[in-house]
Amino acid sequence: MIWTTILMAFREIKRNPMRSSLTMLGIIIGVASVIIMVALGRGAAFKITSDISSMGTNLLIATPGSERHGPTASAAQPFKQDDVRIMLRELGSVAEVAPAGSLGALLVNGNLNWSSTVTGSTNAYFQIRAFSFELGERFSDAQLQSGAAVCVLGATVRTKLFGTQNPIGSSIRIAKVNCAVVGVTRPKGQSSFGMDQDDFVLVPLATFQRRITGSTDVGVIFLSAHDGKQISKVKSQVAALLRERRRIAPGAMPDFNVQSMEEITATLGTVTNALIALLGAIAAVSLLVGGIGIMNIMLVSVTERTREIGIRLSIGARGREVLFQFLVEAMALSGLGGIMGILLGLLVSYVAARLMHLPFSLVPDMVVISFLFSASVGIIFGYLPARKASRLNPIEALRHE
Amino acid sequence: MSPKATALVELQDLTKIYGSGESEVRALAGVSFRIDPGEFVAVMGASGSGKSTCLNMLGCLDSATSGRYLFCGLDVGTLSIDQLALLRRNYLGFVFQGYNLLARTSALENVELPLVYRRVPAAERQQSAIQALQDVGLGDRMHHVPSELSGGQQQRVAIARAIVTSPQMLLADEPTGNLDSARKVEIMKLLQKLNQDRKITIVMVTHETDMAAFATRTLHFKDGLIERDLVSEKVSA
Numbered sequence: 187m188i189w190t191t192i193l194m195a196f197r198e199i200k201r202n203p204m205r206s207s208l209t210m211l212g213i214i215i216g217v218a219s220v221i222i223m224v225a226l227g228r229g230a231a232f233k234i235t236s237d238i239s240s241m242g243t244n245l246l247i248a249t250p251g252s253e254r255h256g257p258t259a260s261a262a263q264p265f266k267q268d269d270v271r272i273m274l275r276e277l278g279s280v281a282e283v284a285p286a287g288s289l290g291a292l293l294v295n296g297n298l299n300w301s302s303t304v305t306g307s308t309n310a311y312f313q314i315r316a317f318s319f320e321l322g323e324r325f326s327d328a329q330l331q332s333g334a335a336v337c338v339l340g341a342t343v344r345t346k347l348f349g350t351q352n353p354i355g356s357s358i359r360i361a362k363v364n365c366a367v368v369g370v371t372r373p374k375g376q377s378s379f380g381m382d383q384d385d386f387v388l389v390p391l392a393t394f395q396r397r398i399t400g401s402t403d404v405g406v407i408f409l410s411a412h413d414g415k416q417i418s419k420v421k422s423q424v425a426a427l428l429r430e431r432r433r434i435a436p437g438a439m440p441d442f443n444v445q446s447m448e449e450i451t452a453t454l455g456t457v458t459n460a461l462i463a464l465l466g467a468i469a470a471v472s473l474l475v476g477g478i479g480i481m482n483i484m485l486v487s488v489t490e491r492t493r494e495i496g497i498r499l500s501i502g503a504r505g506r507e508v509l510f511q512f513l514v515e516a517m518a519l520s521g522l523g524g525i526m527g528i529l530l531g532l533l534v535s536y537v538a539a540r541l542m543h544l545p546f547s548l549v550p551d552m553v554v555i556s557f558l559f560s561a562s563v564g565i566i567f568g569y570l571p572a573r574k575a576s577r578l579n580p581i582e583a584l585r586h587e
Numbered sequence: 588m589s590p591k592a593t594a595l596v597e598l599q600d601l602t603k604i605y606g607s608g609e610s611e612v613r614a615l616a617g618v619s620f621r622i623d624p625g626e627f628v629a630v631m632g633a634s635g636s637g638k639s640t641c642l643n644m645l646g647c648l649d650s651a652t653s654g655r656y657l658f659c660g661l662d663v664g665t666l667s668i669d670q671l672a673l674l675r676r677n678y679l680g681f682v683f684q685g686y687n688l689l690a691r692t693s694a695l696e697n698v699e700l701p702l703v704y705r706r707v708p709a710a711e712r713q714q715s716a717i718q719a720l721q722d723v724g725l726g727d728r729m730h731h732v733p734s735e736l737s738g739g740q741q742q743r744v745a746i747a748r749a750i751v752t753s754p755q756m757l758l759a760d761e762p763t764g765n766l767d768s769a770r771k772v773e774i775m776k777l778l779q780k781l782n783q784d785r786k787i788t789i790v791m792v793t794h795e796t797d798m799a800a801f802a803t804r805t806l807h808f809k810d811g812l813i814e815r816d817l818v819s820e821k822v823s824a
């Protein structure tokens with residue numbers, strides 16, 4: 187009898203292709219959209235965090251300006267060259283220190299130009315930011331000391347200005363200064379938010395200060411710690427030293443800011459969590475809409491189905507036998523729709539992740555949650571009206587309008 | 588045993604009232620009669636006189652407002668919903684005035700349905716259903732769905748569905764209403780044969796004296812009451 191009933195349920199599904207496919211569609215859309223949204227959200231979040239940690243987990247960044255006013259608050263005095271020297275001498279836990287400043291600039295090679303960022307720093311910058319060389323080499327000590335007109339190109343700048351040609355020995359114009367290219371760094375690739383880490387040109391700090399900005403101020407100090415695990419200790423040492431150098435009274439707000447990469451990651455983490463929550467909310471809405479769709483179809487078909495129930499009861503079916511058939515039908519439709527939704531969701535999120543250069547993330551929890559939700563909507567709304575009808579006497583069920 | 592104990596059906600002052608207050612309709616206003624096994628009863632009367640209502644009661648499809656209905660001595664009013672379903676399944680066959688076939692379901696599957704609930708194995712089920720459809724002259728329309736069948740053909744599918752189980756009692760609400768006169772006689776002869784050979788008790792609503800003439804007894808309804816109860820002296824053949 188169980189098999190016969192299951193067979194009957196499947197025949198009933200086949201007999202009503204419209205009703206069946208609309209019910210399944212509601213479930214497919216609901217499940218697939220949740221999987222796609224959450225998978226992409228998590229993929230993006232994962233990419234952001236992994237990009238940032240690829241910049242180096244033992245990296246510290248010191249910027250003038252208090253945290254309250256933001257790092258670019260003009261009132262704060264910039265760092266001095268001496269700050270860097272003393273940091274290197276006094277803090278044993280610090281491995282490298284790279285003072286830096288940067289500015290947007292138009293780069294020109296012959297009739298090709300490209301607008302990018304010019305950064306003035308030392309060779310330590312390559313170390314700290316983990317850039318290796320594809321062509322040529324870093325600056326010589328003499329070039330750094332004298333502020334020679336030389337530069338190292340990021341991979342993007344190299345392609346924009348030289349294509350596949352070897353740029354070593356050629357020179358480019360950076361904000362009206364002609365600089366000889368001495369090196370090209372190996373590409374790191376696209377970073378999160380479409381930020382290109384290879385879109386830069388580096389000149390010696392002295393060159394930057396004397397020839398480009400005309401000021402000896404240091405805008406940013408990059409530091410790397412010997413031991414990534416000690417990062418917070420190193421951070422407070424750096425902060426203490428800078429407080430002393432800048433004569434900040436104990437207890438007063440510092441007019442500078444030292445951040446570890448970890449903190450930046452954490453800050454971004456809250457942003458990406460908000461992103462995930464937003465996508466999740468959108469997905470929840472589509473799940474709900476899918477659920478309402480299922481509900482609609484089920485409720486609309488109640489009249490017709492109540493008559494069917496009346497007929498079955500009148501020829502001797504017991505209420506529970508009719509109900510079992512309806513339950514099998516609802517479960518088969520919901521289950522099938524759910525599985526199709528999962529497959530569609532995984533497929534679309536995989537393709538979309540590839541297209542958007544995001545890592546593809548499986549979201550097993552969402553697969554389960556969305557499947558359970560849609561399936562229960564399908565089952566509840568396929569089953570409950572049937573349950574009501576199966577308790578009527580046959581004549582009442584047959585007269586149902 | 589007294590003849591009373593052997594009655595297949597016994598109605599005692601049965602009433603059925605639809606609605607209440609102003610709009611109250613007494614479809615059955617206190618009906619009492621008994622039917623013995625093997626009878627072939629025709630039910631006649633004007634439209635709205637309560638024939639279908641009475642047949643629904645006999646078919647255990649609807650509950651009475653008051654009075655008693657004994658089926659084989661069993662008080663139907665005391666049975667649970669499930670017990671009523673089993674009673675319909677195992678002892679009764681019903682032909683509705685409006686056919687009530689499952690939509691989008693072939694004639695064959697419609698006729699098989701009562702056997703499904705009787706747990707008859709598939710092969711045997713199909714064989715019986717084909718036989719029943721051939722009995723009503725629909726051997727060539729088995730795989731058509733109701734929307735592809737004429738009114739008379741649907742009516743015959745409904746008859747086949749009711750007789751396929753060889754029920755103890757067959758209840759038919761105007762089973763020949765939509766048929767031509769040749770077909771009518773054919774169906775009446777089939778019912779008569781079932782009644783005589785398989786000893787199936789039949790209660791049939793009809794408007795036509797010609798059809799009632801095949802029965803062994805005629806109940807006349809008027810305004811929810813039995814006006815006349817006649818045993819035929821001569822039965823058509």
Ligand SMILES: Nc1ncnc2c1ncn2[C@@H]1O[C@H](COP(=O)(O)OP(=O)(O)OP(=O)(O)O)[C@@H](O)[C@H]1O
Pocket residue numbers: 585605606612613614632633634635636637638639640641684
């Ligand atoms: N569900 C219902 N609600 C209210 N009144 C009803 C209902 N069913 C039947 N009636 C009323 O009960 C009375 C008897 O109806 P019934 O269907 O038994 O008549 P009938 O003798 O079968 O008529 P016909 O020959 O036209 O089929 C009628 O007056 C009808 O209006």
Ligand SMILES: [Mg+2]
Pocket residue numbers: 638639640684760
């Ligand atoms: Mg009637």
